[in-house]
Structures are given as C-alpha cells and as structure tokens.
Amino acid sequence: MAPGSRCLLLLLLLLLLGILGAPALGNPGPLEDVVIDRYYIPKICLREAQMGDFIRYHYNGTFKDGKKFDSSYDRGATVAGVVGVGRLITGMDRGLQGMCVNERRHLIVPPHLGYGSIGVAGLIPPDATLYFDVVMLDIWNKNDKLQVTTVSKPERCNRTVENSDFVRYHYNGTLLDGTPFDSSYSKGSTYDTYVGTGWLIKGMDQGLLGMCAGEKRSIIIPPFLAYGEKGYGTVIPPQASLVFSVLLVDFHNPKDGVFLEHLEVPEPCKRRAVTGDFVRYHYNGTLMDGTLFDSSYSRNQTYNTYIGKGYIIPGMDQGLQGVCMGEQRRVVVPPHLAYGENGAGDKIPGSAVLIFDVHVIDFHNPADPVEIETVFRPEGCNVTTRDRDFVRYHYNCSLLDGTRLFSSHDYEKPQEVTLGANKVIEGLNSGLLDMCVGERRVLIIPPHLGHGESGARGVPGSAVLRFEVELISMEEGVPEGYLFIWHGEPPANLYEQMDLNKDGGIPADEFSTFIKTQVAEGKGRLMPSSDPEKVIADMFQNQDRNQDGKITPEELKLKSDEDQEKIHEEL
Numbered sequence: 001m002a003p004g005s006r007c008l009l010l011l012l013l014l015l016l017l018g019i020l021g022a023p024a025l026g027n028p029g030p031l032e033d034v035v036i037d038r039y040y041i042p043k044i045c046l047r048e049a050q051m052g053d054f055i056r057y058h059y060n061g062t063f064k065d066g067k068k069f070d071s072s073y074d075r076g077a078t079v080a081g082v083v084g085v086g087r088l089i090t091g092m093d094r095g096l097q098g099m100c101v102n103e104r105r106h107l108i109v110p111p112h113l114g115y116g117s118i119g120v121a122g123l124i125p126p127d128a129t130l131y132f133d134v135v136m137l138d139i140w141n142k143n144d145k146l147q148v149t150t151v152s153k154p155e156r157c158n159r160t161v162e163n164s165d166f167v168r169y170h171y172n173g174t175l176l177d178g179t180p181f182d183s184s185y186s187k188g189s190t191y192d193t194y195v196g197t198g199w200l201i202k203g204m205d206q207g208l209l210g211m212c213a214g215e216k217r218s219i220i221i222p223p224f225l226a227y228g229e230k231g232y233g234t235v236i237p238p239q240a241s242l243v244f245s246v247l248l249v250d251f252h253n254p255k256d257g258v259f260l261e262h263l264e265v266p267e268p269c270k271r272r273a274v275t276g277d278f279v280r281y282h283y284n285g286t287l288m289d290g291t292l293f294d295s296s297y298s299r300n301q302t303y304n305t306y307i308g309k310g311y312i313i314p315g316m317d318q319g320l321q322g323v324c325m326g327e328q329r330r331v332v333v334p335p336h337l338a339y340g341e342n343g344a345g346d347k348i349p350g351s352a353v354l355i356f357d358v359h360v361i362d363f364h365n366p367a368d369p370v371e372i373e374t375v376f377r378p379e380g381c382n383v384t385t386r387d388r389d390f391v392r393y394h395y396n397c398s399l400l401d402g403t404r405l406f407s408s409h410d411y412e413k414p415q416e417v418t419l420g421a422n423k424v425i426e427g428l429n430s431g432l433l434d435m436c437v438g439e440r441r442v443l444i445i446p447p448h449l450g451h452g453e454s455g456a457r458g459v460p461g462s463a464v465l466r467f468e469v470e471l472i473s474m475e476e477g478v479p480e481g482y483l484f485i486w487h488g489e490p491p492a493n494l495y496e497q498m499d500l501n502k503d504g505g506i507p508a509d510e511f512s513t514f515i516k517t518q519v520a521e522g523k524g525r526l527m528p529s530s531d532p533e534k535v536i537a538d539m540f541q542n543q544d545r546n547q548d549g550k551i552t553p554e555e556l557k558l559k560s561d562e563d564q565e566k567i568h569e570e571l
Contacts, residue, residue, distance in 0.1 A: 007353035031110035051084030054139035099136040107132040147220035157212035163196030167251040181235040250288030250353040252334040263332035269324035275308025279363040294349040362400040362448040362464040371444035382438035388422040388477030390528025443467040475528035505550035
C-alpha cells in the first residue's frame with residue numbers, strides 16, 4: 001500500500017473512534033452517563049420498572065475505593081419511591097428503570113448525575129463518582145389492578161364465594177420478591193372470616209370472590225389494596241405488594257339451609273321417612289375438601305337413630321326427612337346446623353361445612369304394624385290359620401337392603417310352629433295368621449315386632465325384616481295350656497275305660513293306647529306336634545302325680561277341674 005493511502009486510512013480510523021466515543025490514548029476522562037451492570041436477571045420477569053412506577057429496593061452505596069457512604073440494609077428498611085420523576089438523583093432514576101423484581105444491578109453514577117460539585121456535607125465529597133449495588137424488591141403503579149390467577153379448580157363447582165359468605169382457607173403470604181411473611185399452614189389451622197364485610201384487606205376481599213371450594217389461586221395485591229403506606233408490623237414493609245397462594249377449604253353463608261342431592265332414589269318409593277321415624281343408615285362424613293372425618297362403614301355398623309327429635313345435629317335431622325328405603329343421598333350441612341364455631345374433637349374444625357353421603361338401609365315407626373302383602377292366594381280358600389294352629393311353612397328372611405339372613409330352604413323340611421306359642425317373633429306369628437295352605441305372602445316386620453334393639457344372631461339391632469313365606473300345611477290346634485281336647489263330652493267313667501286290664505292302675509302304655517284310640521276314632525285331638533309320642537308322654541307325666549309309673553283314680557283329673565284348682569295342664 002502506498003504511504004499516502006496509509007495516512008488517509010489512519011485519519012478515517014481516528015475520526016470513526018472519535019464519533020463512537022472511544023477513549024483516546026491516556027486518561028479516558030469523566031463518564032457521560034450512568035453505567036449499568038445487570039449482574040443478576042431472574043429467569044421470570046413479569047414486569048419491568050417504568051417511569052412513574054412506585055418501587056421498593058435495597059442498596060449499598062460506596063465510593064470507587066470501596067468505602068461505604070450509605071446502605072438501606074444498615075438502616076433495616078427498604079427505600080420506596082417513584083422512579084423517573086426526579087425524586088431521586090438522576091443517575092439512580094436512570095439506573096433503576098427497566099429492572100425486574102429480584103434483579104440485581106451495579107450502577108456507576110458520575111458526579112453530574114449524582115450530587116455534582118456540591119456533594120453532601122460530611123457524607124459525599126464534591127465531584128464524587130458513586131457506586132451502587134441495588135436489588136429490586138417491588139414494583140407497582142397506581143393504575144394497577146388486583147391480579148388473580150387460578151392455579152387449579154375442581155371439576156365440579158356448584159357454588160362460588162359471594163360477599164357476606166364465611167370462608168375457611170389456607171394461605172402462604174409472601175412479598176413480591178418471594179420473602180414469606182405469614183402462613184396458615186405454619187399455624188396448623190385455616191384462616192376463617194367473612195368476605196366483603198371489612199374483616200380482610202380490600203385485595204383479599206376481592207380476590208376470594210368467585211372461588212370454588214377446593215380451588216387454588218394466586219392473588220397479587222398492590223399496596224393500596226393491602227396495608228399501604230403503614231405496612232404491618234415488622235413483616236410487611238410500607239408500600240409492599242403482597243402475593244397470596246390460597247386454597248379455599250370451604251365456605252357457607254349464615255343464611256344457608258341444608259343442601260340435598262339425591263344420588264339414587266329407588267323406584268317405587270312406597271314410603272318416606274318423617275319425624276319420629278327410627279332410621280338405620282350408613283354414611284361417610286367428609287369436609288368440603290374431601291377429608292374423611294367419620295364413617296359407619298369403617299365400624300361395619302349402621303348409625304341408628306330417631307329423626308326430627310334432636311338426637312342428631314339439626315342438619316342431619318332435616319337432611320333425613322323424606323328419605324326412601326334404599327335411597328342414597330348427599331346432605332351438605334352448614335356449620336350453624338352442625339357443630340358451629342367450636343367444631344368437634346380433632347377431626348371437625350370450627351365453622352366447618354360437613355358433607356354426609358348417606359345410604360338408608362331401613363326405617364320404621366314405633367307404631368308400625370306388620371305390613372302384609374299377599375303374593376298368591378289359592379281359589380276356594382275356606383280354611384285359614386288361627387291362633388294355636390300347628391303350621392308348616394317355608395320362608396326366606398332378609399334385610400330391606402336385600403342382605404340375606406336365613407331360609408328354611410337351607411334345611412331338609414319346612415319350619416314348624418304352633419301359632420301363639422311364643423316360638424317365633426311376634427311379627428312373623430301375626431303374618432302367618434289367616435293364611436290358606438298354598439298361600440304366599442311378603443311380610444315387613446318392624447323391629448319392635450321382630451328382634452328389637454338388641455337384634456339376634458345374624459340380625460342387626462333395630463333391623464326391619466322382610467319375610468317371604470309360603471304355608472305348606474296346617475293342623476287345627478288346641479287352646480293354650482291343653483295337650484289334648486275332647487270333641488264332645490268326656491266319658492263319665494273315664495278312669496274305668498282307660499284302665500284297660502282293670503288292675504286299678506294305668507301304666508304309660510295303657511295311657512298311650514287309650515289316647516291314640518280316642519284320636520283315631522275322632523273323639524278328641526292332641527296338641528299338634530311333629531312328635532305326638534312326646535305329647536302323650538308329657539300328658540302321662542302330668543297325671544302321674546307321684547311319679548311312680550302309674551296313674552291312680554285319685555291322680556287322674558280333667559284339665560277343666562285342674563283349672564279350677566289352679567294345678568297344671570292336662571286332659
């Protein structure tokens with residue numbers, strides 16, 4: 001390259017460096033603007049400080065030699081102010097703009113953008129270059145609105161929070177930079193309060209509106225909707241934006257009644273429970289967030305109680321009205337109809353809404369009779385069962401929910417019983433009266449005519465029973481207290497006829513032969529039984545007063561005579 005060309009190229013290079021502000025050889029000279037070093041930028045920056053924004057920040061201020069002249073940390077308080085409107089030194093005003101929350105910057109502020117040639121007496125000398133290490137903690141603007149973000153929401157939401165509702169919620173509270181200041185979780189209990197009545201800061205009052213039970217929200221509240229210029233104690237600085245992570249556990253309104261949801265109603269429903277009925281039901285009891293606090297299933301035993309009489313919480317007293325047998329119903333009970341502000345034990349918090357998923361097994365009224373449904377009755381039925389008759393019948397016994405208990409079909413022969421002899425439960429005895437042979441019935445027997453409050457082996461206490469019965473056969477019975485009755489007048493010389501060998505004594509075999517003859521000739525009948533020999537043996541034992549194996553004339557007595565003498569049962 002020619003010497004002239006080299007000189008021209010050097011001149012152009014020097015001119016270009018002068019335009020770009022490159023330092024010349026030697027001392028670079030004073031700074032013209034603030035120098036910004038963004039040495040930490042958070043990954044998520046939702047907002048940058050703009051002119052007119054209100055900001056809070058911490059800083060350390062030093063000279064070039066590292067000597068500290070000021071620090072917000074040393075004062076134990078952040079600096080708050082409006083950026084870009086001349087309330088700060090110019091270099092700070094410029095250096096703070098564009099910062100994110102939690103961003104850290106090194107700022108170098110030349111004298112003419114700091115305290116100039118005057119400085120600050122006793123603190124900052126004239127023409128001092130200032131070095132600041134700054135962390136941005138909060139940014140907001142007077143035009144900001146509440147920021148509500150739904151983190152999660154249950155699929156099913158029948159109702160949302162409105163003003164005047166009472167809410168129970170958990171929360172974590174942090175400043176905008178993430179510094180925690182409070183948490184309900186650390187206290188082990190929800191925060192409980194009314195919404196829209198001034199008990200909460202305005203931003204929280206607004207942020208909870210429209211929430212569903214079980215919903216999670218993030219609520220960012222600007223200072224003018226929180227604690228404003230005063231802050232709160234030592235944990236919330238003045239002019240601090242607040243971030244709440246909220247989980248709504250439950251809510252209700254003091255005017256709420258019981259809410260019912262009919263999950264499954266059997267058809268047909270012949271009868272519905274009313275006040276005074278005794279109900280047996282299974283249930284799962286949960287809080288609104290799904291926490292199980294009690295279950296009858298876990299005890300493998302129904303809950304049994306009267307309804308409408310104050311034996312259970314008012315909400316359940318109301319919620320069980322009108323249930324059908326077999327119905328599955330959800331009963332939502334507000335706290336003023338449950339356990340109120342105090343709760344119950346360690347499982348039900350104060351002011352908790354309770355949800356009961358109920359399955360009604362059966363119910364009855366203490367005044368209920370046996371319910372009889374005739375399924376089949378033969379034509380030409382002229383003879384029906386009466387008290388003291390001996391009957392044979394088949395049966396299937398179950399609970400009203402279909403649980404099978406007993407069946408005569410499990411045995412080789414039908415069930416046998418003398419009606420009115422207190423050998424079967426009262427309701428079954430009643431249900432077997434006035435039946436024809438071959439007739440089939442369904443009997444619904446309330447517990448006071450069944451096995452009562454205590455139940456029996458395999459039968460729960462206070463259970464309503466369902467019997468399917470079929471009458472197989474019947475024999476006419478004898479009056480109570482009799483083992484044998486005459487169809488007419490007994491023989492006048494009864495002892496002589498009974499003493500077959502005329503030896504003045506009647507042994508057991510003679511007695512048995514005589515009675516069987518009377519029955520065969522239709523002159524009398526034995527008490528019906530599956531074992532007539534035992535009946536005759538009992539008769540003989542009753543007449544053989546001294547138990548010497550024979551009956552004498554003095555010992556033989558008719559039942560009618562014994563009744564008058566108040567002795568015991570016989571002929």
